Amino acid sequence: MAMHINENFEKELQEKIESLDETKQRLAKRLLKIVQCDYYDRNRHYTLFNKAINDAAKNMDEKLEYLVDLTKDLLGTYQSDVLRYIISNAPKYPYSEGYDRRPYRTKNLEMHWERILEKCVSLFDLARYHGPMIRLLANRDDDMNTTVLPDVLAYELDHGNAQAEEFVKNSIYGDNSIAWLNRDVLKGIMLSHREEFYKMAGDLLVAARLQEGLRQSIVESMDEGCLAATTYLMKVIIDENLVRYSSIVRAMDVWTGMTLEAESTRVAKQIIELMHECLGNELIREEWLKSEDANKLYISLWATAVIDEERAQEEISQIVKNGKRYQKEVALYALTQSQNEGVKYTISSGCLDETSQELRALILENYPYECHFSWNYNRKTNQYTSKMYLERIPALADKAERMRQFSLFKDMLDEAPKKAMDVPLKVFKDVHISYSADLIANKMLYLAAYDQDPEMISVLIEYKDQLSPETRGNLLDCFTAGSIEEQRNFIFANLSDKSMSNREKALAKIMKMSLSSDEIKRVEDLLKLKSGSLRQQAIKVLMALDDEELETSIDSLLTSKSEWQHLGALDILHELKEAQPAKFEQLKDKAKIIQNPSAKEQLLINKLSHQENHSLKNGFNLFEPEKESKLLAAKTDVKQIPLEELLTMPEDRMRKILTGLSEAVHEHREFEYEMDWYGSKETLLLGAELRRDFINEEDSKRGLDSLPLPEVWSSYFKSTSITVREVMELVLYLKLDYVYRYYSGKLDYWERNGLKRATGWRKEFLEDLYPLEKIENVSKFMEQLAYSDQVKEILSAYTEDA
Incomplete structure (x- = not known):
């Protein structure tokens, strides 16, 4: 509908x-x-x-x-x-x-x-x-923003709406459950406070033993609502031993942040039993806070946060202050799972003096604030520069606090590894935390950015060799000024940076500075390099010098022993010839300083004396404008054939084939098939999604063979006696849905990005070219089809066989 x-x-x-x-x-x-x-x-x-x-x-x-x-x-x-x-x-x-x-x-x-x-x-x-809401749930439009639909369903269930209750029962137990049951309905059940509906979801979970896709949908929703719903379904999983299914273990990974998928079924079952026990018993949560078993301690903190994160914050703070090292590791790892930046900052900023590598890696992971950089293209310099965004927080308004944290981060940086590494945690198997000098420096950049403190920036410059090219580039772009000596030296030091991008950024900074003779010499040295973009930037810097400095620089370049510097000087003269003819006339004889020019040098010297005479009038010496081409002059009378004259398939015939194909999908809607997605196997339900198998290009399947149940679709097409022309026409109509939506202004944002709206001559052109009324009818009919996506996929595959 x-x-x-x-x-x-x-x-x-x-x-x-x-x-x-x-x-x-x-x-x-x-x-x-x-x-x-x-x-x-x-x-x-x-x-x-x-x-x-x-x-x-x-x-x-x-x-x-x-x-x-x-x-x-x-x-x-x-x-x-x-x-x-x-x-x-x-x-x-x-x-x-x-x-x-x-x-x-x-x-x-x-x-x-x-x-x-x-x-x-x-x-x-x-x-x-x-x-009404029930119709919205049963007839969802893919373009509809359904964020609030589960909440609306929960509201109706909690207020005893009989129609909503009946809809949920039919979605779970009814004949049309495949079409009606979706994530919105499942989430609505979890958000409600009705235990009888949790029981229905539990019945469905047990009944879904052979339907991995359905089971996955249920467990992906069960942690998004009331705690009572989560604990009820956990008990079902434990009692029915459903933890043996991979979708359950993956869901447990999402709930807890633990890497249980790599563990055995026995360990996973033990963990979910601990979770359920801990969620339901406060005395056990308190007891396990003192446990020497890392899993029990972690589950206790996790369960406390599931109930009340503020209480978990208090427990973690106490452990970080007074606990043993392994307890601190567990507590800080539990903190990494939170998305509450305020909680994470409060705890991590209070323990920056820890000295163990594992704890320092966890502290950095939890410290949530750093500078954010965006790339901006500068047309004048033809390069990208960094622009910094800083999120300020009240807790760091005090300069003394920023200095305290900066000093402690500096202590970390002194002992940081030379190369980035993944630190394995001793308390958990297969858990690694990233740790590097760069991560530490980015926290220091954040603290320095509050007031661009020159002393803090000087400290970071001292550690430049430990920073990644990207971080050095951000430091160069957003934290340096030519007026401060140490920062100025850093800018010029970047002229010899390993990163070509940083060299170019340094030159862009230097362009805006007045240079000493020694600094000009460092720019000239860049012309010994072959890199085109770097040479262009260096030439721009030198051309911005005043007349006397420029003449001295050209003399220096032409008298050097480097051919590449000679070429640089000649390039400067050539630029002056185009841009500043008067200055060129004063300096053009400088080229004679080169006594025995190489072939490359001679070519540029010749260009300095050659008068270019290319213009539109003479065809830029590439063609004869006055000579007329007979081919272009010839006129042909071409009759335009409207597309609708070629598309002759009756609408009744189209509807009959599409309906029959949808009914065939409905008949096999509960068929489960497995897809390999780059090494990861996924079980899908035909009625929910139909996906083609053509990942392996060397041994790819074509046509209907790339679909599950190929014999069913092949048999259907034979029974309809569909012709190749009809298949091609049907597929074309389905693809022309895009044209119709463009014409009627119904394209999605990502589809119309960069397209001008279909108004004026564009609209008239489409009306003349396409049978838009027929396309609209087919599009609307497809919207009403229960399995339109599957039908499109089957038809698309069949074109390869037809």
Whole structure:
């Protein structure tokens, strides 16, 4: 069933905004900007909205109240009630997302703000669609922002909505479960507070013994909601011995940050039993904090953070201050799993005086702040330069604290390894932490960047040989000035850097400086090198000298023993001939200093005296402009044949073939197949995804043989008596969906990037060329097909056999 969109949605919002007070209007307009943008364009508008709401509100409570009020004013009471539900339950859910997430919970709503705001925007996105929530869940549009749909489902379940309850039951137990059951439904169950639905998810997990894809979807969702849902399903996994399945172990890795996939099933089972026991018993958590078993200590800290991360912070701080070395290792590794930068900074900055290599590597991993650099292209210098972004924090406003930390990082740098290394932790198998001088220096750069302290920068310059070329380049770009002697010396030292990029950056800096005779000599020495870009930069620097210095420099280059320096001087004279003819006339006789020129030198000397006479009038001496080509003059009368005259397949025939193919997929929807993805095996469900097997190009399968169940699709095509022309026409119509979406302005952001909109002559051209009405009909029909993606993949494969 197609979803109906309110085309006047944004206009209606704008009308409602006009009736709000001044502060709310300002916030609502910023919120509307986010809603109007494509997903990929939203970050900038999120930043602007955050700035506006931070200016308007005194604290987090006021920010959240503004968000609820705006939702109520613009969308209505139902959506604002859902948002209040989301806010009130946020502390019960983990705040982190993504593959590196850990199911840690915190009452600090600052950590939940980003997700709350994203879900608020998603409520606006969903408000475009007509119809109840159940229809949205059952008929999801791939372009729909469904971030908040699980929360809406949880809200309805917690409020006893019979229709929502029936939908979930049918999704799990019904005949159409393959089509309806998805991550949004599973996550909605986990977010709810209804234990009977956890039981249904548990039944489904047990029933999915032979369906790795379904099992993976369940365990990937079970850590994203209420703790009660997680512990209930953990018990199911333990009781049914499901830990033997790889998807369960992978999920445990995500929950804990441990490398359990490399362990035996026995060890993995032991770990999940420890996790379940620890989550349910506070006395055990406290007891294991003193355990000499690293796994028990880690699981205790992990379980404490899963319940309340602030409490875990207290425990980790105590261990880092007073614990044994192995306990400190475990505690700091547990801290690396957090995404709470404030917690990580507080603990790591307090133990910078540790001397063990393992602990220092873990401290660096936990210290969350450093400078961020972006690359910017400079057209004048034809090179990329670094631009620095600095995130300042109140805890480092005090210069004395920055100096304290800088000094301790310097002590680390004194003892840092000459080459980057991965430090193995003694307490955990197969866990390595990166450790290098560069990592330490980047923390020091961050502290120096607060006020560009010359003494701190001088210290870093002393260690330049231990830094990577990239870090030296960032130091050169963003932390040096020609007015300070030590920094000036560093700039010139980079003229002999191993990195060509750093040499060019140094020359770009030198271009803006007044040079001494010794410094000019160092620039001249670069002309002994063959590198084209470096020579060009050096020549630009020398040409920027005043007349007397330039003449002296040319004399020095021409009297040297290096042919490459001679060529450099001649290049300078050639540049002067084009750019500054008067100065060239004064200096052109300098070329006579070279007594016995080489072939390369003679070529440049000849060019200095040769008068170029290339112009458009004489065809730049490449062609005769007045001579007319007979081929270009000949005219041919070509009749344009509209594409619709070539596409003759009736729509009824197309719909019949596409429907039959979708029904064939439905018949085998529960078929599981295995794919090898660069050495990693993945089990997929045909009804969820159909993927072709053509990774190995040397022995690649073609056509239907590259699909699972090739005999089924081959048999179907034979039964339809489809012709080669019909196959080609069908596939063409499916590909022309892109043209139709471009024509109607429905391309995704990434698809239309760089394309001009289809207006004016572009739109007329497309109308003349393509049968757009027929393409639209096929596209809309494909949207209604239950297995449209699978149908496209099968047809695409069949073209190779037809």
